[in-house]
């Protein structure tokens with residue numbers, strides 16, 4: 001919007017939250033990677049977790065990896081917008097980061113679990129909630145195994161949790177079935193663009209446009 005030279009730089013669209021949840025292995029990280037590559041000006045909220053880093057993961061890139069003690073300390077200080085116990089570990093979203101980015105008019109992507117998504121929609125009802133659904137249970141199991149990141153026990157726990165998570169798709173505004181990866185990517189990108197066109201996101205800009213139609217001169 002600021003590409004119009006007549007628009008003061010201070011007039012920007014409001015930032016918003018794009019919350020994405022999925023059962024583990026559904027393809028959320030893959031889709032998010034593609035979304036972040038293809039859509040500019042999206043910020044990614046890096047969560048805090050007590051989970052041990054997987055091979056290749058870096059502190060401050062995928063997560064802020066902290067001890068259970070530090071996690072609880074931060075939670076008690078009110079530093080999390082929401083937090084949850086997922087697959088045996090704690091995860092939390094930084095309230096400071098979200099508030100700071102929203103104040104700058106940024107759109108922020110949150111990759112959080114179903115409980116966290118429900119919490120965020122209560123705290124910030126304007127958030128867009130997207131659920132990534134695997135094509136079926138057998139495909140999910142295959143993806144989790146072929147990814148090769150988790151031990152058999154962790155995979156069993158994630159599959160067990162998936163049975164509950166997929167039943168909660170009605171808590172989301174959008175559901176993308178991640179069967180064909182390119183189709184699912186396009187659907188995700190389209191939703192993000194559509195969310196940005198909500199009039200509430202740019203009401204002040206629209207009011208300015210409408211004001212140019214007032215005054216009766218032509």
Ligand code: ADP
Pocket residue numbers: 022023024025026027028029030031143144146147178179180181182184
């Ligand atoms: P999540 O982040 O939801 O746990 P990942 O993005 O790590 O899941 O995907 C799990 C595995 O499934 C990865 O090996 C990934 O390459 C694969 N995958 C993701 N989406 C698809 C798809 N549409 N078709 C086939 N394989 C996929």
Ligand code: 5GP
Pocket residue numbers: 021022023024047048051082083084086087091092093111112113114115116117
């Ligand atoms: P993983 O350990 O596979 O990276 O993530 C496990 C689950 O925790 C995923 O469903 C992921 O979306 C979720 N998760 C990651 N960060 C957060 C967070 O800050 N809050 C909540 N509630 N869930 C999170």
